[in-house]
Amino acid sequence: MNFKQTAFLGASALLLTTSSVIAQVKKKTTTPANKATNTARSSVKPGNPEVLPVDPNVLTGKLPNGLTYYIKPNNQPKGRAQLMLVTKAGSVLETDAQRGMAMLVQHMAFEGTRDFSKQDLTGFLRKTGDRFGADTSAFTSYDETTYQLSVPTDTAKTFADGFNILANWAARITFDPTALAAQKNLLAAQAAEGGKNPQSKLQQAALPLLLNNSRYGARSPIGTEATLKNIDLAAIKGFYNDWYRPDMQAVVAVGDFDPKKVLEMIKFSFASLRNPVPEKPLPQYASPATAGTSVKFVTEKGFPYTFVQIVSKHPSLIVKTPGDMLQNMRISLFNQLLNNRITDLTKIPSPPIRYGQSGYAEFIGKQDAFSTLALAKSAADLETGFKAVAAELERAKKFGFTITEVERAKQNVLQQVSASYSAKDNSPSASYASEYEHAFIVKQGIPGIDYEYDYYVNNIGKVSVADLNALAGKLISSQNRVILVEADDSDKDKLPNEQTLLKWEADAGNSLTAYVDDSAIPFMATLPTPGKVNDIKVDSTLSVINLKLSNGARVILKPTTFEPNQVLISAYALGGTSLAPDADFTSANIAAQIIGSSGVATFNQTQVNKMIGDKGFSLTPYISDISQGVTGFAQADNFGPAMQLLYLYFTNPRKDPAVWQNYIEQAKAALTRNANTPGVVYQDTVQAVLGGYNPRVMPATTEKLNAASLDKAFDFYKARFADASNFTFTITGDFTVKDIIPFVATYIASLPSGNTHETFKNLGIHPPAGQITKTVTKGVSDKSTVQLVFDGAYDYNDANNLTMDGLEETLNMRLVDSLKDGNGIYSPSVRASYVKIPEGRYKVTIAFLADAGNTDKAIAYTLGEINKLKQSGPTAKETQVFVEREARNLQAQYKQNAFWQAALTSAAQNQEDPDKLLSRMQGLEKIDAAALKDAANKYLGNNLIKLILLPEKK
Incomplete structure (x- = not known):
């Protein structure tokens, strides 16, 4: 199971500059199933104990012209296949004058080829279900350009045309001059726009240092406005002929088909392609290590945050052997452990940071990175936030981890890999195709989920606390490190200099004590007295069971076999904030968010997170404008603890003044931070206009936040969840009715009720006419x-x-x-x-x-x-x-x-x-x-x- 993924560093999305750097590396989504099947990938000789075996369910090899293929039968979804053409031609191969060339080639692929006109391609994409073209059916990164199609397999011609189109993209793009001029202008405009917003400007300033001033730092896939405008027809054809060649390409096919027939189709479409003579040598670029720590402060007008990122870069781990897989397992555990500690900083009273994230992941330029991100409360609070984060890193490095932390992380990892193993026959073809695409680019192994599951089950016990402590000492390094601080231009005078920042870090390591892990105990020491199921009605058409409980609650059960061990849980009742007086609306509107972040009963949210962290479930209360309820999921074998948490959200919510105070402070800071942010001002205006300027849809203000109160929010929340007779619960997934009814009786039928028949009020909030x-x-x-x-x-x-x-x-x-x-x-x-x-x-x-x-x-x-x-x-x-x-x-x-x-x-x-x-x-x-x-x-x-x-x- 590979948790050391490029996607990790991009999880902070809109907050952090580096997220957009990572987004250029892989413009796609990794599914939960793929997290387990992305572990170890390499084309290796079977039977060699020193390397990982190749998944026996994958047909892989090379054509005589050097083209690599990966073929796997998979019937999810039935009657369809995911096809990919992967080319090791990305922006890092561009010369100074060619910047943006790789992406321009990608766009030109959809403007017509030898055998398919633009209209043919557009029609094919529409017919097969793809909405768009170049921006969603392909992506370009530093090291690759990949095209992807989802095609039906039950229509022979359409299926065959999918391979023919990939072959045309591989070697037969026509580069119509008129289309080329239009696409150059389009991409040049996008490149120009990308350099004008604050996030992009900060990224451009930080990227060269993050990539050690290597070639990667100067080869953003989008290119530059100037170079794109100056690319001529001969130049783009030259780039295409040099790098789009069979020995640098792979075809991936995963879907509902006969793999032997698919191999013949690949041979028919691709065997005639030829490598150029002479072949241009493929240069190898990397981001070389640098000694010590580099510190950079970058500011830009309109950037709405103050954040710090600590990045220690290491040689990339390519998982080819069982030993590599064991190390990857250690990394996945390490990521959970340290990330939990950093995120816990946001949940303590008077939290020193607003947001935090930490972990080890793939980066750029044949390197991995251990990165810790922290969003400070303000520029004036940077010292407090930075020291808190630096202290946690030093604490882990100095004292290591506790046995209870490690065991929870192990259980969590085992549950995730078990879920992926159980779902292997239901995993979508796109997730497998993504795995093989990545395998071709980075040359990792593809042993398959059967091997990975067995390896994890049999070897996770070999990972000791000492192993993870040693890993912390290695990865949390001050060598080949960058500390990056980004802020608004107006806060420049509040930022420290390099010497001060490094002194903050040194001071943070003083007087540290070992981490104390709160012990996990059951949510409920005494279970509630069960209620009764008064009525059972079966809808045989839908295989749905409707229950009426003794307290008046209604339950809808839909047992399925779609996703093994998955159970989805939701509850709703009508009412919501429509029942709150206008004067109390702000308190009511944030009530569920506050309570959902405060824990339950005597457990604060940090304790709740630890108690559910290794049990594979999540529940969140909500209050919308017309309803209130709970939504979430659970693994079938941990359904009981999930229902206990649900019961406590109804009967024993927790009031936490520290959570309230932190929320109000953050909300006020956001008002100041975003007051002049164009996108925020625009969206606030959109919301106001479409809501007819009703006070409830108007943006928050400091005055409204000051008038809100925790007592009002807490009382409103309790009132909305006081009467179970108003609620309908829906439970869908891997269970039997016989097994689940005792849980329903114990945790739902026992909820208090008053038969109030409460419902929403129609406040008439909608866009004005005309x-x-x-x-x-x-x-x-x-x-x-x-x-x-x-x-x-x-x-x-x-x-x-x-x-x-x-x-x-x-x-x-x-x-x-x-x-x-x-x-x-x-x-x-x-x-x-x-x-x-x-x-x-x-x-x-x-x-x-x-x-x-x-x-x-x-x-x-x-x-x-x-x-x-x-x-x-x-x-x-x-x-x-x-x-x-x-x-x-x-x-x-x-x-x-x-x-x-x-x-x-x-x-x-x-x-x-x-x-x-x-x-x-x-x-x-x-x-x-x-x-x-x-x-x-x-x-x-x-x-x-x-x-x-x-x-x-x-």
Whole structure:
């Protein structure tokens, strides 16, 4: 199981500059199953005990021209396959004059090839279910460019065309000059935009130092505006011919197929490809180590945070042998242990930092990195936050870890690898394909989950506390280290100099004591007296069991075999913040967040986290505008402790003044920090306008926060969860009804009830009618942000809902074509939503970026496309694409716990017949172009709100 992944450092997403660095390395998502199957990967000779075996379920090898292939049969989803073309040609191969070339080639692949025109490619992607093109069906990083397709396998020609398209991308891109000029301008604009926001400017300043001034530090995949504009046809063809060649490429195919037949298809499509003569030698670049610690302070106007990052770089661990796997296991345990300690700093009274994260992961330039990130409360509080984090690192290095910490981490790791092993037959093809793509690039082993599971079970006991203490001493290093501080320009005078910062670190190590691990005890020493199940009704159509309990609560049970050991849990009752007086709204609105961060009974949140950390479950209370409840998941073998926590959230929530104070302080700091942040100001305006300027939708203010109180929040929370008779519980997953009913009786039927029949109040908060334009002028970006919002009253029913979904899909297809056609519209998206309660309403939001000087033109073009749809309706092909795609999605959703959990809960909340969930496929047969045209005229009408963010005038 590989927890040492590139994705780890990117988890802080919008907060931290380095996250965007990491995002350029891998623009994809690692699924939970892939966490276990990503462990060890290498093409090795079978039978050699010194190296890991190759998964026997994977057919791998090379064609005579050097092209590598990975083929694995997998029927999730059934009737489909995930295909990839992986090329070891990324931005690090570019010369100074070629910066941005690798990504430009990627974009040109979707503009046409020898055998497939742009229209052919667009049509294929639509037909197979891919929404977009170059930005979602491919990615370029420092060391690779990868193309990916999800194709049906039950249609022979379409399946074969998938391989033919990959082969055309591999060697037959045509590089139409007109298309090249358009794509150069598009990417140049994106590169220019990327260097204008504060986060990107700070990244550009920090990246060379983080990468030791190596070639990687000067080869951001997006390139530069100047080099992209100057790339000519001969240059891009030269780059393509040099590096897109079989001996540097791999084809990955995972899906519902016969692997031997797929191998023949790969040979048919790729065997004729030839390497250039002579072959250009492939240079090897790395980020060399540097002695000691480098400190850098970078500031930028408008950067809304003060944070510090401590990065110690190490040679990359390539897992090829069982010994490498053992070391990787140690690293996964180390990551859990240290990250838990750092995140605990955010949960103590008067926390020294707002956010913290720590761990060892893949980095860039053939190196790994141990990185600790901390978001300070403010620039003035940097010393306190930095010393707290530095102290925890030194504590781990000096005193090591406790046996109880280590044992919890081991149990957690074993549960995760066991879950992945149990789910191996249900893991999606995309996760396996991602594993083999990465294996080809970094040359790691692919032993498979069977081997990995056995290895972990048989060897995790060999990992000692001493091993992990030694690892802490090695990884928490002051050599080849960078300490990076980033802040707003206005806080520059509050930052220390290098000598002061290093002295802070030295002082933090003084007077340290060993870490004390709170002992974990059961949530409940005495179990509640069980209630009774008064009524059981079986819905044989859906295999759903409906229970009515003695306290009036209702329970919906959906046993499945989709995900072994997974159980999803939710509860809801109507009411929510709509029942709070306006004067108490702020307190009520944050009540669940506060209580959910405060623990339960006598346990604070840190203790709760430790108590559930190795049991594989999570529950979170919530209060929305019209409902309240709990949502989460559990492993089937730890369902009991999960239900105890649920019971305590209802009956014994915890009031923690320190959590309240920390929340209020952070909220006030955010108001100050974001007061002039363009995106925040814009979104606050959007929320206010769409809520009709109702006081409940207006942004928080210092005055509102000062008026809120913990007592009011706590009392409101208790009142919302006081009467179980108002609640409906939905439980979906791997269980039998016989086994789960005792838990239901003990922990749900025993909840107090009062038969209050409480429900929500309709406060009438929705967008105002008519034509409205609201423009916010903020920032210096040369792009404008636009949202066009249509809304109105809505008759909520299955037919209308399906038609609305079709309208959303059609508009998405139309606007994506606009992006490809160079109409000054960037990143378009369409989202349609509809609700039945508190009243029937719909909303269609069309969002995009545009060149600031052409905003009106872009809006006019978009409205023109809408008018075309209203006048002529969608084409038969557009309608067919929606129907086929929706049918495929439904087939997949019917085999997912998450779908049933949400759908059954929604049906109960909206008082609908749940059996209708199976009739949506029949409803698709009634969708035609005329129905979508009518929907466009009905829903894209007179109620239009234009919300625009423009840069300030210079």
